[in-house]
Amino acid sequence: MSTAVLEVSELTVRFPVGAARLPVVDGVALRLERGKTLALVGESGCGKSMTALALMRLVPKPGRIEAGSIQLEGEEIRELPVAAMRKIRGGRIAMIFQEPMTSLNPVRRVGVQVVEAIRLHEKISRPDARRRAIELFERVGIADAPTRFETYPHQLSGGLRQRVMIAMAIATHPAVLLADEPTTALDVTIQAQILELLRELQRSEGTAILLITHDLGVVAESADRVAVMYAGRVVEEASCRELLRAPRHPYSRALLAAMPAAARPGARLAEIPGTVPPPAQWEQGCRFAPRCEFAVENCRQTVPPLLAFGAGRGVACPIVAAGPCP
């Protein structure tokens, strides 16, 4: 097994709601390897974006990381002082976001924003940083880079804006790239181009990518491993191929069954009964239990841990892990 660039365990983020402190990310464990992509999959509100923000220590107030460990290249960064954390953000861990439209500062030229990313982490003169930024623009496939360098975000298309975001993120050769729904806001053709660009950058730089998405098509195309999240917890972790071929956790199965590609033409799409419960209504046991067809009484009482299921695979469901699939 190759070395982990980023190893996360027992990560818990809580938000105060009234008197309670709700764990929107609850005991999450993740492992990112050099040059590999881990996809974090789940429905909206399952805590996948919050997990990524927690890795950057950017959980918005009043939320807080309350437990867990985040090890970046062997160094624990959860308790690191703010100043040291600033060097890591955008330096060793970079992030790109879903909305390239609003994620760039609207009143500053895009080039300047990339230059800022470089100069925050390297002692380099403005003209040199500018040259570097233009090279980065070319690197991420922005045609006519020197001209585009001087434009404002609103003058660029969604795809170009996301390329600018990527240029900004890879400016400092980060070890880890957190990509939070990087293609969700883009057209399908642009989506494929951006994913291809990320793959290409990963091949040449050896970057570990955490790809957050709810699109299993994107997962199939780009991920090496997949972690499925439901209501703040990782319920299944497996290699991409295995997960897509034979999902084990009842939620993963339901999710895959709901994919249009999985359905017979003309047949009604499978759906998961019920809805994702809001954090305030989470069960004390398995949070999927109320919607699960295999749930037994014990499921509602105790939190199922991530159980080993074959080599390099974990499923948080004792029923599935125990025996042959029901």
Place this chain on the structure above:
Amino acid sequence: MIAFILRRLAFGAATVGGVLTFLFMLFFLYATPEDMARRALGDKAPPQAISTWIANHGYDRPLAWNPDAPADTLLVEHFRRSLSFDFGRSDADGMPIYQRIREGVGPSLALTLPLFVLGLLFSVALGLVVATFRDSYIDRAGLVLCVLTMSLSILLYIIGGQWLLGTVLRWFPVSGFDTDPAMLLRFVALPVLVGVFVSFGEQTRFYRTLFVEETSRDYVRTARAKGCGDGRVMWRHVLPNALIPIVTHVVVAIPLLFTGSILLESFFGIPGLGSMTVEAIHGNDFATLRAMVFLGSLLFIAAQIATDVLYTLLDPRIRLG
């Protein structure tokens, strides 16, 4: 851009026309020349005195309709003289109004300009600080301070300031004015201090709201993810974006600088346009009041146009056409 400015100017001109029409209705139709004369001379004035007063002040023309000489009416005269800034003489003491305005602008600006600049810098800076440390004890302390200063009457600050800093501590003169620069500074310091103190609470809360709202935007998250610290996020990312609402808020206040501060000028004995306006009201000086209202509106309209043009300079997304 040029087309936009021209169109804006045309609208501005129409608004000026509206203001003049309204002033005419207020000062000549609602309060007729005879009313003005009676107010100036008293109710018991003989009819002879009244008609003399009207003739002396040039109010003895037909109102708006004169078949013999269509241009020789109060309406035409009102428009012609206002638009050429020929405000005539004061109804009270016969002084040329233009000269009095010129004399009053200096003292008014000596008070309002530092008040405006210091107040703006102070409240924007404080707004940035409390927004940076929002939901902390610094923010709460700022809130208490702001609400406290907002809750007390300006009269308390004026009288309290004059008593404490003027009479007891003798740091500043209680009131008065002098054109000598060193003395001017001493006379203006106290009213400026009071003015800043009165306005900064409300202003700081306003700027804090702007900054906090701006801080929740996606690009701020991006800036933090790049490794920007709190200060850099606020200064380089939030402030430039917040400048758009700040400028709108601020530019509208600029014309009021020229017309002075009525309350502060009267209390601190500063012979500016504010005191002049108060005197005009007390002395039934209709001509001076008309001139001040007209000038105030003109400056306000100019400020509105300037705001729209400034938008384009601050926000690259806005292209006016």
